[in-house]
Amino acid sequence: MLESVLPFSPDLAKKVSEYCERHSEALPRQLHDRWEWTTGHYRGAEIYTNAEMMSSKLQGQWMIWMAQWIAPKRVLEIGTFTGFSALAWYEGTKASGAEIVTLDVTHEFLEATAKLFKELGVDDRIILVEGPAAKTLSTLEGEFDLIFFDADKENQKRYLDLILEQRLLSPKGVILVDNVLARGLTTGKDSNPHLEPSWRPFFEAAGETQRKTNQDFLEDPRVDTLMLPVFDGVTQMKWKEGLPAKRG
Numbered sequence: 001m002l003e004s005v006l007p008f009s010p011d012l013a014k015k016v017s018e019y020c021e022r023h024s025e026a027l028p029r030q031l032h033d034r035w036e037w038t039t040g041h042y043r044g045a046e047i048y049t050n051a052e053m054m055s056s057k058l059q060g061q062w063m064i065w066m067a068q069w070i071a072p073k074r075v076l077e078i079g080t081f082t083g084f085s086a087l088a089w090y091e092g093t094k095a096s097g098a099e100i101v102t103l104d105v106t107h108e109f110l111e112a113t114a115k116l117f118k119e120l121g122v123d124d125r126i127i128l129v130e131g132p133a134a135k136t137l138s139t140l141e142g143e144f145d146l147i148f149f150d151a152d153k154e155n156q157k158r159y160l161d162l163i164l165e166q167r168l169l170s171p172k173g174v175i176l177v178d179n180v181l182a183r184g185l186t187t188g189k190d191s192n193p194h195l196e197p198s199w200r201p202f203f204e205a206a207g208e209t210q211r212k213t214n215q216d217f218l219e220d221p222r223v224d225t226l227m228l229p230v231f232d233g234v235t236q237m238k239w240k241e242g243l244p245a246k247r248g
């Protein structure tokens with residue numbers, strides 16, 4: 001196979017996603033429950049209409065696996081929402097005992113998340129920070145070994161600049177950026193004939209913004225960039241070989 005992605009229809013995408021979930025280490029109960037709670041509670045609710053913002057269950061399984069492998073001392077997440085991905089970072093860092101700092105601008109989301117984290121007793125290592133991420137980032141100190149971008153997509157390059165300028169990324173650290181394919185529309189307006197019509201204007205705009213961001217990431221001389229067609233598209237970045245050591 002010379003392409004890197006299977007030609008999915010919606011039915012096949014569902015079938016393959018479920019198959020992959022079943023053939024991966026099972027999602028821990030508390031993540032499973034949070035995922036179900038978010039989809040049930042938020043769908044159609046007055047304020048929180050968008051459970052779609054949450055990562056998929058398989059993505060949660062991937063996060064746990066990645067965190068176990070990287071064994072970070074500190075994790076930084078931009079975009080908490082209802083805490084599903086922060087719980088995955090927590091689960092994946094049980095051995096490394098990492099501190100997890102997760103940022104969100106929306107008070108209601110953080111309030112619901114703080115309540116859950118207290119109930120689950122995971123507030124010993126997860127720190128929730130409310131406010132616009134750019135502002136919060138400029139106040140952070142120290143280094144992070146795993147950084148996840150999953151908030152406002154239009155500011156991703158700004159976040160990268162702040163992180164690199166402040167050396168918040170450790171020398172061997174990795175940045176993971178979610179949704180770089182914007183449901184496929186980053187590659188062109190007509191790329192996804194299966195997209196629900198009501199979502200099309202949003203993702204057309206998101207795709208256009210992301211096209212520029214992806215190019216900016218690639219052209220940034222401070223990082224090595226790899227874009228993968230998994231989930232809604234994930235870009236991985238690390239310091240260019242030898243760069244932090246030279247600058248240090």
Ligand SMILES: C[S@@+](CC[C@H](N)C(=O)[O-])C[C@H]1O[C@@H](n2cnc3c(N)ncnc32)[C@H](O)[C@@H]1O
Binds near residue numbers: 105106109134
């Ligand atoms: C896609 S959701 C995060 C999903 C979460 N990581 C998960 O997997 O369940 C994006 C979140 O980013 C937050 N957000 C949007 N703009 C932001 C900003 N400027 N600063 C911080 N958070 C922001 C939103 O409130 C929302 O909760």
